[in-house]
Structure formats: structure tokens, C-alpha cells
Amino acid sequence: MKQRFTTQRRSQLVQMVVNEGSISITDAAKRLDVSIETVRKDIIHLDAQGMIKKVRGGAMRIKELDIEHPVSEKHSVNIDKKLAISKRALDFIPDGASIVLDAGSTPMILAELLAKKSGYTIFTNSAPALHALLESDNDIFVLGGHLRKSSGAMLGAWTNAMLENIHPDIAIIGTDACTPTGPMVTPYEEVTVKRNIFSVSQKTILLADSTKFEKTAAFLVCDWDDIDVLVTDSNVSQDVLEEYQNRVMITVADRDLT
Template identity: 30%
Template sequence: MNNVERHQFIMNQLQQNGAVNVLELCKLLEVSSVTIRKDLKLLEDRQLLFRTHGGATLNNPYTIDRTVFEKEKIQAAEKAAIAREAASLITDNDSVIIASGTTVQAMAQEIQPIGNLTVVTSALNVAVQLIKHPNVEILQLGGILRKSSTSVTGRYAESILNDFFCSKLFLGVDGIDLDFGLTTTNAQEAHLNRKMMEVSQRVIVLADSTKFGRRGFGRICGIEEVDQIITDNGVSPQTVKALERMGVKVTIAGEEQ
């Protein structure tokens, strides 16, 4: 095949499958991975596709900032299952950080503490969910309120964290990219999330499968800095294997472990 025929073949595969893989294209077209990557870059430059980790897709992998009121309606069943799995990790007399996002908000709804529980959170909606429990002590971080996420950001919130150390951080994200890492749509929120990681023993990410292969504006950290990801069965087996090779425990909510 010449270049034009090869490009047309790639686009046909994308139209049929929604995504393509570099290694599979190498076998089908009997060319090197260098050639395929050049083809994908050229097609991306022409705005015909979006390159992803190990391939390409027709769907834009870059996330946009939506309000929590919009996001809580998306993947609601999957988020509820993830939330239940995450809530089960809280132990008696635990001290945890719960960041912002609709999945961690769903987790807050599922928490039924037996002993005392201390929760540090940047999210107002998380605090509201937990305030009904008399044995939950809530430390609400202060700072600049982001109305779209109903959570705070800024140096004041970061400085408060210097006085604490918690067993677990439950973190919601807008994107998980195997190359670029964890991201959110807001740079200040990403910075606060990094500070939360510094004062936590374990980092547990709550993300439904639509977050994989996507990137937000603000980078939080690399994949290797995460201890565990709780997601749903929509995530591909290839992605799970790649994450496990990077030292991340992957838990599929609703499946027996």
C-alpha cells in the first residue's frame, strides 16, 4: 500500500471499531510501528483522529470542565458500585482524606462508620453527606470555592494539610492516561490533590471506565504514584494489565476479588 491507501485503511478501521491499536495496524499493514505512528500523527494534524496510548480514537480524549450537577448523572450506576467498594476500605477509627468529584460524593453517601472516623475534605458536598453521622469528625478545608465542583482550592487549603497525616486518600479524577498520568480540568485543584497525596499513606483513585484514555488540563501525578484504582468492568483488560505492570492494584467494582 502507498501512503494514501494506508491512511484510508486506518480511517476505515476507525469508522468500524471506534479505535485502532498500533501493534494491530503493524500486523495488518505489514509495516513498522514507526511508520504507523507517523501516519497517526499526520492524520491527527489533519484533525481526522486523536492519538491515544498505543493507538488512536475518533473521540476527543481531552476532558472539559462540567459542573457536578451534570457529571453526577453520567455513569451513575457504575459510580455507585465504585462508591460501595471504596467505602468498604474504611476501617474503624480511620483518618482519611476525601477529595472532590461526583464519585467520591457517591462514596460519602455509602459510608456507614462503625467506630469513629475522621474525614478531611475539600468538597462541600462530601461534608454535607457525612454530617449526619455523629461519630464522623469532619475537617472542612477552606479556600477559594470552585462553584463547578463545589470544592475549595488554593494555598490556604494546602497549608492546612501540613498539620495532618491520613491513612488513605480517596481521589476522583477527570482523566487517566497511561503516559501522561492522572489529570483534572483545573490546575489549582490538581495542585491541591498533589498536596493531599503528600500527607496520605495510600492513594486510592475512584474512576469509572470512561475516564481512561482521557486527559484534563491539570496534571496531578504519574500512574506509578497511585496505589489502587477502583473502576467498573468497562475498562479494557489491556489497560488493567498495563496498570498492574506499573504496580497499581486494580479493583473492578461488583466483581469478586
């Protein structure tokens, strides 16, 4: 439990830095309601993880903050890698499985692949994924809620209430950024939905192309312990892969790790 609080506090600290560009130790301690020494240790830890840069008296942003772009824009970025990731993700989905499909550009590509198959039960909170699946021979359930137009994600209390009543075999989730602490997203509304998605599922697969390792975002979704498989591509450096392999099982879609 103590580790969970530490992770959440550090996530808040990263959020402050990426949103504001920099922060002083004194200001951070006051806003987080902890001691100056605790913040100092957090900054040293996060600096070592490459999340923020330690400077005299505080910390500053060093990574690109992921700003939410329309899903149509995201779909075209790194498209070949996202397709390879989606194809590899299919290897983890047994025939006839029940799947909850999260919003995001890579899960949307996976939806397009699933649309060509049959026999699956698919729950989704993604309007673009729903559109891709409309004419498929799969059983589709919509996890409705408030529509976030930029991403096509359906979020909020209704979505979370529906998630409480399902127990799918596989969760497929996306992310805005991959950090040593865990996957992160910028819209806060997505955090609870994603957490509920993997909490009701037997297995969670995170789809993240290499660009997600080059940025950070505002909110921590979970620890890597909560993810069963991370599927990415070969543009992620070997050093990064080795670092993350200590935290989560990794499959490189377009390259065999062995």
C-alpha cells in the first residue's frame, strides 16, 4: 500500500512538472502535503528514471508531453508499426474469446483486423472501433458514456458502470506514453476507465508503438505489474527494451527478441 501511495505521489509530481515546465521543491512539498526531503528523494528517483530533470531547488520538464490529437491524426502516425503490433496482438487472442477493446489508434487498427474474423464477443468504448466492427460477424457490445470527440472514446460513470458487469478474457488497451513507472495518459477521464478495463479482465495486453517511449503524459494509469503483455515495435532501442523487460513481458511485433 505504501508503494502505491509513493507511485501516485510521484505521478502527481510528474504531472505538475510536465504541465508547468518546472517546479520548486518547496512548492511541490506544499502542494503534495509532504516534507521537502520526501520531494527531494522523489525528484532524484524520477530524474534517474528519465521522467524529469533535477535542477537546483527543484525539477524541470525534459520530455515531450503528449498533447491529445484527433484519432484521425494518430491513426496515420507510424501506421506500419501499428499494423504489425495489431497483427501480433491477434496471436494472444484465442478463437471465440471475449475481448474488451479500449479506445486508441492502435486498438482501432486491431478492430479493423477483428472485423475480418468471426466468433468473438467484443466490448468497446471506442466509437471508431465500433464503426470498424459494424458489419463484422462478431457479437458487439457498446460501453457507452460521454463521448470524447477528439479520441472517439466513451468515458465516465456510465462506461464504468457497464464495465462492472462484464468479465472478458482479454483486455486490449492503448496508452499515450510508456514510462519506467508505467503507462500514462493525458486525459484524466481515461484513467479510471482503463483501470476498470483491466481489473475486470483475465489478461491485459497493452499496445504501444515506439513513439510512446519518447514522451510522457499527465496521469499514471497503472504499474507495469498490472500489464500481462506489452506489444511494441523494433524502433524501441535495445537499452529501453532491456530496462522494461525487468518490469513486464514484452513482445516486439516486427522482431523476435530471441
